[in-house]
Amino acid sequence: MVERRQFSGCMQGKNLRFLEANNTAPVQQTRVGFLLLEHFSLPAFTQVLDTIVTANLLRPKLFCSRTFGLGNGEILSDLGLVIRPDAQIGPEALKDLDLLLICGGYRTELKADEQLISLLKLASKTDVCLAGLWNGAWFLGAAGLLDGYRCAIHPEHRPALAEISKATQVTSEPFLLDRDRLTASSPSGSYHMALEWIKGLHGKALVEGIEDILSFEESRYRRTKASPNVSVSAPLREVIKLMDTNLEEPLEMEQLAVYSGRSRRQVERLFREQLGTTPQRYYLELRITEARRLLQHSEMSQVEVLVACGFVSPSHFSKCYSSFFGYRPSKEKRLSR
Template sequence: MKGKNLRYLNDNPNAMARTVRAGFLLLEHFSLPAFTQVLDTLVTANLLRPQLFTSRTFGMSDGEVVSDLGLVIRPDSQIDCAAIKDLDLLVICGGYRTELKASEELTGLLAKAAELGVNLAGLWNGAWFLGRAGLLEGYRCAVHPEHRPALAEFCKATQVSSEPYVIDRDRLTASSPSGAFHMALDWIKGLHDKALVEGIEDILAFEESRYRRIKPAENICVSAPLREVVKLMDANLEEPLELEQLAVYAGRSRRQLERLFREQLGTTPQRYYMELRITEARRLLQHTELSQVEVLVACGFVSPSHFSKCYSSYFGYRPSKEVRLVK
């Protein structure tokens, strides 16, 4: 279970990863949720492993840009060739009401970015602008359903997918905010490792991370009885339920419950329950001002020594050494 849990924080502190530079081009009426999903993912990655990413926002002019929610954003600067040369990733942020009209300036900048080897991404209908610049030939891409016909009309050599996101070599495209989030996660996993992605999920998508499997290669869905048991575990961290109680609530025998955990989550109920408790303890230590004693009580541990032993087993250091992220 050690590799399964949150050991993503500085797994190898001596390894110095190169900082990846991301730029976001905000088009008029861009999807603010899609943009923030990607940005929040990069920021959270930096929280777990500092200085992995930098980010800048750009506009086509030096003025403000209105998002799809009516919020006014002032980008860091106007995009130009000099700015593009400093990027590893350029994300074109479109939206439902973003006009499908690519100026010669924008088309030229995108072509220049591709020539320089910059990874290019499109959110919502951002793929349309990449296609308009001739940068999706021979690629698969994702675009919002409203704009698929428009993109397919002139991108004959492009496979326009109905998937929420597509990463095809150096092109990343997403058709929705949720797709943008998973696109960013998948991209980060390709740059770093699965452990970092699991850490980001634990913070930003806990509902999904609760059911993260130890054996991801096996495509097995979590059944309804098992989901119910996990929810019960999650709701009873301070006073953990006995396995027999969980089995009764799930309408299964103890042996059947153990088999469900083994087949679908690759572990035992006891170990999974411990992981939920120790993960919550780490979250409380990092993000609250609760004392160590208050945390161990809130997570169902009977003594400081037992808590310290379990914590060290999962994370490799005592809870007293945990980094507090609250001021």
């Protein structure tokens, strides 16, 4: 029986959906509500929604979501698509939420009536985290709920927020998480805001898994990366690039050191301090992860895959694959067919 191996943290996210597919451990579900305002930014809304839906693909039932309107009618998005919310927002709805996102847009009117102001204040008092997308932060500011906070808002609406909420630090950042306030100024900012929020709840590996899924559709056959090792130093990034471009004929440690202009001890220290693993282990995990991708998304045979990923024999490849994924490479699902 092959002993199971665990991916190190830096590669765990890319393989999360394969390693934890049968995980039935109970989870604490986070309840998310979207308050859709007239002419709200549909891309900003869907960026957040897609992110939490993808998180549920990796770890089922982590999140549940509902959409709300200020009334009972349909709401027109900025793209002209009509959305019918699940329910009208009210005090009772707040009892079932952990996060409420105010979804604004470029043409969303900066006007908050007393009912909305009271509702947002009640949400704050009941420990519901509050978020604003596009110009959603303006409504939080109008309710006095951004005093002492840093926030992000679309550039068009920064002066308006600064005027109505003078105790708020209005920034030019694309997104910000400041304690129990989350704000984003654009669809891209909304996506990264959601990722950062999820990382705080469930860790970096889950976020890396989400990024891997949402960036992969660019090509089924060419390797793509969401944000390749943005958290590592330039010297370590150079070593990882060398590994990444030399999978078929893996470089020896001495070669990695020489080509990167570092000593072997320096390279090992970079991996240990920044990724919590060894260069050899990272290299193996990189190759076995690429092998899984090729088996799933290409027409290459098992032998062609093992050669492309630098394994010396079918038996060695099968043993490594089984140790990480719990089954032989011949059992891998061929998604390309």
